[in-house]
Amino acid sequence: MRNILSSTALTTILSLMVSPALAQNSELEIVTPNGKTEFCVNQPITLVARTINVATDDIVSLNWDGDMTIVEKDLGDILILRPQKKGNYTFTVSLNDKAGNKISETVTVKVKPVIKVILKVKNNSITIDLEENSSSCTFSYFINNQQVNEDEFKKAEQAGKYFVITTTDGCSALSNTIEMP
Incomplete structure:
Protein backbone atom coordinates (compact mmCIF):
# COMPACT_ATOMS: atom_id res chain seq x y z
CA MET A 1 0.00 0.00 0.00
CA ARG A 2 2.85 2.36 0.73
CA ASN A 3 4.18 2.05 -2.86
CA ILE A 4 0.81 3.00 -4.39
CA LEU A 5 0.57 6.24 -2.38
CA SER A 6 4.16 7.22 -3.18
CA SER A 7 3.59 6.62 -6.88
CA THR A 8 0.39 8.71 -6.94
CA ALA A 9 2.01 11.63 -5.12
CA LEU A 10 5.01 11.55 -7.45
CA THR A 11 2.79 11.60 -10.56
CA THR A 12 0.88 14.64 -9.34
CA ILE A 13 4.06 16.57 -8.59
CA LEU A 14 5.52 15.78 -12.02
CA SER A 15 2.41 16.86 -13.88
CA LEU A 16 2.40 20.21 -12.07
CA MET A 17 6.06 20.75 -12.91
CA VAL A 18 5.64 19.84 -16.60
CA SER A 19 2.75 22.28 -17.15
CA PRO A 20 4.09 25.76 -16.34
CA ALA A 21 1.80 28.60 -17.33
CA LEU A 22 2.80 30.18 -20.65
CA ALA A 23 6.26 28.67 -20.86
CA GLN A 24 8.86 30.53 -22.92
CA ASN A 25 8.11 28.37 -25.96
CA SER A 26 4.36 29.04 -25.76
CA GLU A 27 2.90 30.52 -28.92
CA LEU A 28 -0.34 31.98 -30.12
CA GLU A 29 -1.10 32.30 -33.81
CA ILE A 30 -4.01 33.40 -35.96
CA VAL A 31 -4.85 31.01 -38.77
CA THR A 32 -6.71 32.27 -41.86
CA PRO A 33 -8.29 30.18 -44.67
CA ASN A 34 -5.44 28.68 -46.72
CA GLY A 35 -3.06 31.16 -45.07
CA LYS A 36 -4.52 34.00 -47.19
CA THR A 37 -4.75 37.58 -46.00
CA GLU A 38 -6.60 39.03 -49.03
CA PHE A 39 -10.32 38.53 -49.47
CA CYS A 40 -13.30 40.06 -51.29
CA VAL A 41 -16.05 42.30 -49.92
CA ASN A 42 -18.94 40.28 -48.42
CA GLN A 43 -16.86 37.09 -48.41
CA PRO A 44 -16.90 35.24 -45.08
CA ILE A 45 -13.45 35.17 -43.43
CA THR A 46 -12.66 32.79 -40.57
CA LEU A 47 -9.90 33.68 -38.12
CA VAL A 48 -8.82 30.93 -35.72
CA ALA A 49 -6.67 31.57 -32.64
CA ARG A 50 -4.44 28.54 -32.21
CA THR A 51 -2.24 27.95 -29.17
CA ILE A 52 1.02 26.02 -29.22
CA ASN A 53 2.51 24.62 -26.00
CA VAL A 54 -0.25 26.14 -23.85
CA ALA A 55 -2.25 23.88 -21.53
CA THR A 56 -5.98 24.54 -21.88
CA ASP A 57 -6.39 24.51 -18.09
CA ASP A 58 -3.91 27.42 -17.78
CA ILE A 59 -5.94 29.79 -19.99
CA VAL A 60 -7.99 32.34 -18.06
CA SER A 61 -9.15 34.46 -20.99
CA LEU A 62 -8.86 34.77 -24.74
CA ASN A 63 -9.99 38.11 -26.22
CA TRP A 64 -10.20 39.56 -29.71
CA ASP A 65 -9.70 43.23 -30.52
CA GLY A 66 -10.29 44.97 -33.84
CA ASP A 67 -13.17 46.27 -35.94
CA MET A 68 -15.85 44.15 -34.28
CA THR A 69 -18.55 45.72 -36.50
CA ILE A 70 -17.59 43.29 -39.28
CA VAL A 71 -17.75 40.23 -36.99
CA GLU A 72 -20.63 37.97 -37.96
CA LYS A 73 -19.94 35.42 -35.17
CA ASP A 74 -17.60 35.33 -32.17
CA LEU A 75 -17.08 31.74 -31.04
CA GLY A 76 -14.28 32.45 -28.56
CA ASP A 77 -11.18 31.20 -30.34
CA ILE A 78 -12.87 31.62 -33.76
CA LEU A 79 -14.08 34.84 -35.39
CA ILE A 80 -16.19 34.82 -38.54
CA LEU A 81 -15.97 38.13 -40.39
CA ARG A 82 -18.10 39.47 -43.25
CA PRO A 83 -16.78 42.90 -44.25
CA GLN A 84 -19.11 45.02 -46.40
CA LYS A 85 -16.48 47.61 -47.36
CA LYS A 86 -13.02 47.41 -48.89
CA GLY A 87 -10.03 48.22 -46.70
CA ASN A 88 -7.52 46.79 -44.27
CA TYR A 89 -8.84 45.26 -41.05
CA THR A 90 -6.50 44.41 -38.16
CA PHE A 91 -7.38 41.93 -35.43
CA THR A 92 -5.40 41.04 -32.32
CA VAL A 93 -6.07 38.05 -30.11
CA SER A 94 -4.73 38.07 -26.53
CA LEU A 95 -4.45 35.16 -24.15
CA ASN A 96 -4.05 35.50 -20.37
CA ASP A 97 -3.02 32.64 -18.09
CA LYS A 98 -3.52 31.87 -14.41
CA ALA A 99 -0.12 33.34 -13.52
CA GLY A 100 -1.00 36.72 -15.07
CA ASN A 101 1.14 36.25 -18.19
CA LYS A 102 -0.13 37.49 -21.54
CA ILE A 103 0.70 36.66 -25.16
CA SER A 104 -0.92 38.15 -28.23
CA GLU A 105 -0.86 37.90 -32.01
CA THR A 106 -2.06 40.28 -34.72
CA VAL A 107 -3.22 39.75 -38.30
CA THR A 108 -4.28 42.27 -40.94
CA VAL A 109 -6.63 41.19 -43.71
CA LYS A 110 -7.04 43.19 -46.89
CA VAL A 111 -10.57 43.31 -48.25
CA LYS A 112 -10.74 44.04 -51.98
CA PRO A 113 -13.70 45.75 -53.66
CA VAL A 114 -16.42 44.07 -55.66
CA ILE A 115 -17.84 46.16 -58.51
CA LYS A 116 -21.56 45.59 -58.77
Whole structure:
Protein backbone atom coordinates (compact mmCIF):
# COMPACT_ATOMS: atom_id res chain seq x y z
CA MET A 1 0.00 0.00 0.00
CA ARG A 2 2.85 2.36 0.73
CA ASN A 3 4.18 2.05 -2.86
CA ILE A 4 0.81 3.00 -4.39
CA LEU A 5 0.57 6.24 -2.38
CA SER A 6 4.16 7.22 -3.18
CA SER A 7 3.59 6.62 -6.88
CA THR A 8 0.39 8.71 -6.94
CA ALA A 9 2.01 11.63 -5.12
CA LEU A 10 5.01 11.55 -7.45
CA THR A 11 2.79 11.60 -10.56
CA THR A 12 0.88 14.64 -9.34
CA ILE A 13 4.06 16.57 -8.59
CA LEU A 14 5.52 15.78 -12.02
CA SER A 15 2.41 16.86 -13.88
CA LEU A 16 2.40 20.21 -12.07
CA MET A 17 6.06 20.75 -12.91
CA VAL A 18 5.64 19.84 -16.60
CA SER A 19 2.75 22.28 -17.15
CA PRO A 20 4.09 25.76 -16.34
CA ALA A 21 1.80 28.60 -17.33
CA LEU A 22 2.80 30.18 -20.65
CA ALA A 23 6.26 28.67 -20.86
CA GLN A 24 8.86 30.53 -22.92
CA ASN A 25 8.11 28.37 -25.96
CA SER A 26 4.36 29.04 -25.76
CA GLU A 27 2.90 30.52 -28.92
CA LEU A 28 -0.34 31.98 -30.12
CA GLU A 29 -1.10 32.30 -33.81
CA ILE A 30 -4.01 33.40 -35.96
CA VAL A 31 -4.85 31.01 -38.77
CA THR A 32 -6.71 32.27 -41.86
CA PRO A 33 -8.29 30.18 -44.67
CA ASN A 34 -5.44 28.68 -46.72
CA GLY A 35 -3.06 31.16 -45.07
CA LYS A 36 -4.52 34.00 -47.19
CA THR A 37 -4.75 37.58 -46.00
CA GLU A 38 -6.60 39.03 -49.03
CA PHE A 39 -10.32 38.53 -49.47
CA CYS A 40 -13.30 40.06 -51.29
CA VAL A 41 -16.05 42.30 -49.92
CA ASN A 42 -18.94 40.28 -48.42
CA GLN A 43 -16.86 37.09 -48.41
CA PRO A 44 -16.90 35.24 -45.08
CA ILE A 45 -13.45 35.17 -43.43
CA THR A 46 -12.66 32.79 -40.57
CA LEU A 47 -9.90 33.68 -38.12
CA VAL A 48 -8.82 30.93 -35.72
CA ALA A 49 -6.67 31.57 -32.64
CA ARG A 50 -4.44 28.54 -32.21
CA THR A 51 -2.24 27.95 -29.17
CA ILE A 52 1.02 26.02 -29.22
CA ASN A 53 2.51 24.62 -26.00
CA VAL A 54 -0.25 26.14 -23.85
CA ALA A 55 -2.25 23.88 -21.53
CA THR A 56 -5.98 24.54 -21.88
CA ASP A 57 -6.39 24.51 -18.09
CA ASP A 58 -3.91 27.42 -17.78
CA ILE A 59 -5.94 29.79 -19.99
CA VAL A 60 -7.99 32.34 -18.06
CA SER A 61 -9.15 34.46 -20.99
CA LEU A 62 -8.86 34.77 -24.74
CA ASN A 63 -9.99 38.11 -26.22
CA TRP A 64 -10.20 39.56 -29.71
CA ASP A 65 -9.70 43.23 -30.52
CA GLY A 66 -10.29 44.97 -33.84
CA ASP A 67 -13.17 46.27 -35.94
CA MET A 68 -15.85 44.15 -34.28
CA THR A 69 -18.55 45.72 -36.50
CA ILE A 70 -17.59 43.29 -39.28
CA VAL A 71 -17.75 40.23 -36.99
CA GLU A 72 -20.63 37.97 -37.96
CA LYS A 73 -19.94 35.42 -35.17
CA ASP A 74 -17.60 35.33 -32.17
CA LEU A 75 -17.08 31.74 -31.04
CA GLY A 76 -14.28 32.45 -28.56
CA ASP A 77 -11.18 31.20 -30.34
CA ILE A 78 -12.87 31.62 -33.76
CA LEU A 79 -14.08 34.84 -35.39
CA ILE A 80 -16.19 34.82 -38.54
CA LEU A 81 -15.97 38.13 -40.39
CA ARG A 82 -18.10 39.47 -43.25
CA PRO A 83 -16.78 42.90 -44.25
CA GLN A 84 -19.11 45.02 -46.40
CA LYS A 85 -16.48 47.61 -47.36
CA LYS A 86 -13.02 47.41 -48.89
CA GLY A 87 -10.03 48.22 -46.70
CA ASN A 88 -7.52 46.79 -44.27
CA TYR A 89 -8.84 45.26 -41.05
CA THR A 90 -6.50 44.41 -38.16
CA PHE A 91 -7.38 41.93 -35.43
CA THR A 92 -5.40 41.04 -32.32
CA VAL A 93 -6.07 38.05 -30.11
CA SER A 94 -4.73 38.07 -26.53
CA LEU A 95 -4.45 35.16 -24.15
CA ASN A 96 -4.05 35.50 -20.37
CA ASP A 97 -3.02 32.64 -18.09
CA LYS A 98 -3.52 31.87 -14.41
CA ALA A 99 -0.12 33.34 -13.52
CA GLY A 100 -1.00 36.72 -15.07
CA ASN A 101 1.14 36.25 -18.19
CA LYS A 102 -0.13 37.49 -21.54
CA ILE A 103 0.70 36.66 -25.16
CA SER A 104 -0.92 38.15 -28.23
CA GLU A 105 -0.86 37.90 -32.01
CA THR A 106 -2.06 40.28 -34.72
CA VAL A 107 -3.22 39.75 -38.30
CA THR A 108 -4.28 42.27 -40.94
CA VAL A 109 -6.63 41.19 -43.71
CA LYS A 110 -7.04 43.19 -46.89
CA VAL A 111 -10.57 43.31 -48.25
CA LYS A 112 -10.74 44.04 -51.98
CA PRO A 113 -13.70 45.75 -53.66
CA VAL A 114 -16.42 44.07 -55.66
CA ILE A 115 -17.84 46.16 -58.51
CA LYS A 116 -21.56 45.59 -58.77
CA VAL A 117 -23.59 46.67 -61.76
CA ILE A 118 -27.28 47.29 -62.08
CA LEU A 119 -28.93 46.53 -65.39
CA LYS A 120 -31.83 48.64 -66.65
CA VAL A 121 -33.94 48.61 -69.79
CA LYS A 122 -34.06 51.93 -71.61
CA ASN A 123 -35.51 52.43 -75.12
CA ASN A 124 -35.44 48.66 -75.82
CA SER A 125 -31.75 48.41 -74.98
CA ILE A 126 -29.91 47.55 -71.78
CA THR A 127 -27.93 50.13 -69.83
CA ILE A 128 -25.36 49.34 -67.18
CA ASP A 129 -25.10 51.46 -64.03
CA LEU A 130 -21.94 51.08 -61.94
CA GLU A 131 -21.73 51.48 -58.16
CA GLU A 132 -18.12 52.74 -58.37
CA ASN A 133 -15.13 53.26 -60.68
CA SER A 134 -14.57 50.31 -62.99
CA SER A 135 -11.20 51.12 -64.61
CA SER A 136 -9.61 47.82 -63.54
CA CYS A 137 -12.81 45.80 -63.91
CA THR A 138 -13.56 43.23 -66.61
CA PHE A 139 -17.11 42.57 -67.77
CA SER A 140 -18.56 39.28 -69.00
CA TYR A 141 -21.95 39.59 -70.72
CA PHE A 142 -24.51 36.79 -70.82
CA ILE A 143 -27.80 36.12 -72.60
CA ASN A 144 -29.57 32.90 -71.53
CA ASN A 145 -26.37 31.74 -69.79
CA GLN A 146 -24.33 32.09 -73.01
CA GLN A 147 -21.47 34.58 -73.06
CA VAL A 148 -21.85 37.26 -75.77
CA ASN A 149 -20.04 40.45 -76.80
CA GLU A 150 -20.94 43.83 -75.31
CA ASP A 151 -22.70 45.19 -78.42
CA GLU A 152 -24.98 42.17 -78.79
CA PHE A 153 -25.79 42.38 -75.10
CA LYS A 154 -26.65 46.09 -75.06
CA LYS A 155 -28.82 45.93 -78.21
CA ALA A 156 -31.05 43.41 -76.41
CA GLU A 157 -32.52 42.12 -79.68
CA GLN A 158 -32.73 38.54 -78.44
CA ALA A 159 -35.43 37.29 -76.07
CA GLY A 160 -34.13 35.88 -72.81
CA LYS A 161 -32.39 36.54 -69.54
CA TYR A 162 -29.56 39.07 -69.50
CA PHE A 163 -26.91 39.45 -66.78
CA VAL A 164 -23.32 40.60 -66.29
CA ILE A 165 -20.44 39.25 -64.20
CA THR A 166 -17.77 41.76 -63.17
CA THR A 167 -14.29 40.79 -62.00
CA THR A 168 -11.86 43.13 -60.24
CA ASP A 169 -8.58 41.96 -58.69
CA GLY A 170 -9.88 38.39 -58.38
CA CYS A 171 -13.25 39.41 -56.90
CA SER A 172 -16.42 38.74 -58.91
CA ALA A 173 -19.97 40.01 -58.67
CA LEU A 174 -23.20 39.12 -60.44
CA SER A 175 -25.60 41.79 -61.65
CA ASN A 176 -29.35 41.65 -61.45
CA THR A 177 -31.05 39.69 -64.24
CA ILE A 178 -33.24 41.40 -66.84
CA GLU A 179 -35.69 39.35 -68.87
CA MET A 180 -36.32 40.62 -72.38
CA PRO A 181 -39.47 39.46 -74.23
